[in-house]
Amino acid sequence: MSPARGPDGGTPGEGKPRRFGLRRWLRRWVWRLALLLLLLPPVLTLVYAVVPPVSTLMLGRIAQGLWVDRDYVPIEAISPHLIRSVVASEDARFCAHAGIDWAALEGQLEALGEGERVRGASTITMQVAKNLYLWGERSYVRKALELPLALMLDAMLTKTRLIEIYLNIAEWGEGVFGAEAAAQAWFGKPAAELTRTEAARLATALPNPLVRNPARPSAGHVRLARLNRARAAEIDPHLDCLPQTLLAR
Template sequence: MNERRPRRGLGRRIVRFIFICGLIAVATPPVLTLVYAVVPPVSTLMLGRYAQGLWVDRQWRSLDEISPSLVRAVITSEDSAFCSHDGVDWVALESQIERLNAGKDARGASTISMQLAKNLFLWGDRSFVRKGLELPLAMMLDLMLTKRRIMELYLNIAEWGEGIFGAEAAAQAWFGKPAAKLTQAEASRLATALPNPFLRNPAKPGRGHARLARTNESRVVQAGDIFSCVLGRP
């Protein structure tokens, strides 16, 4: 009898520890989101580089200090439904699931909110587990933050090259100017570099990258009222 009690006690402590860890894991993102509503955050990628003693260039800028051209280019390139969804573009997600079921490669249905959730709370490696976690986190961000704040956070932690984070650092590194002075052509090059920031050079784009940037410019002109939640109505 005496031997069973310690074992039962140990089991209870393990269950209690797991339960507490679970509560912390669930509570941390909303608590941090409340903090990030007013305080500039750092991304998990930035934290990883800091932990390894690697160089990080991030110069925080408010949305008013970032060219509207970059906002338009990023929304057009990354998430044209940004102003209308709740953090997840369910139509695009369903389309990609249908592609997977048909044996085709998925092209990704990540919204800006989902990418922000990944950058703030999750890891970089692609997996269905991470994708599954992105969905509720993105909806939480969309519920707790304004669209302007989500865009402001995203543009200040997006990675634009080795150790280059945020619009200001990217504008200075690639074009030698502040983010507020970016032209639409420069903004389109930056926006279309986001899916592959280590292989696409916004300052000297390759043929394919240049074509994507020109297409982005054209789509911005034809986009209509998809930027109003961030830039207001024209």
């Protein structure tokens, strides 16, 4: 007795194993991709502990054939004035937290709940996480992803390495990345020779590097740099996580 056939002439259920097999294959590869994405940041962080990293923004420009100016230098080749100014401007509690400034984050969440303007409460470590592993456009999704990545970076890298990476991947103009390229582009000198005033102008340009010109600052930029220079002069007691030899040069 021949088996019953369906409307298309095939036996009932014919082709289902193939569909189930394809679904199982897709599910397997989705899980593998998810595992790869989960493991990629810690693996890259181990590499970046010894190898100069590049940011996603730099990679994006390179992929588009756009100009990128970056000369990675060790922290010892960067002026201590710039180290002080950047920490004073971007993350004064850099040495006190483990990647996330929870007090600042809580304050910003309260401000958001009250309808006030939120500044982001990003630490230097969170900005390193964004620059290395995420995208530039602001969103709550990106901010949520920054948190675990910042905790991971702080646990795996020293504070000295974190500030060195940040100063070498920060954007300081169109296609200008890192302290050395910025010092050469804006002041025609190595990063090691930056003065207090030049360092303050560079540090206060970071929030808006495509608009603020450290070499020809606006009146508002000059005021910000003046405030930053005063804060940087008093930041040393809060930099106990960095070798004092870096600051005594």
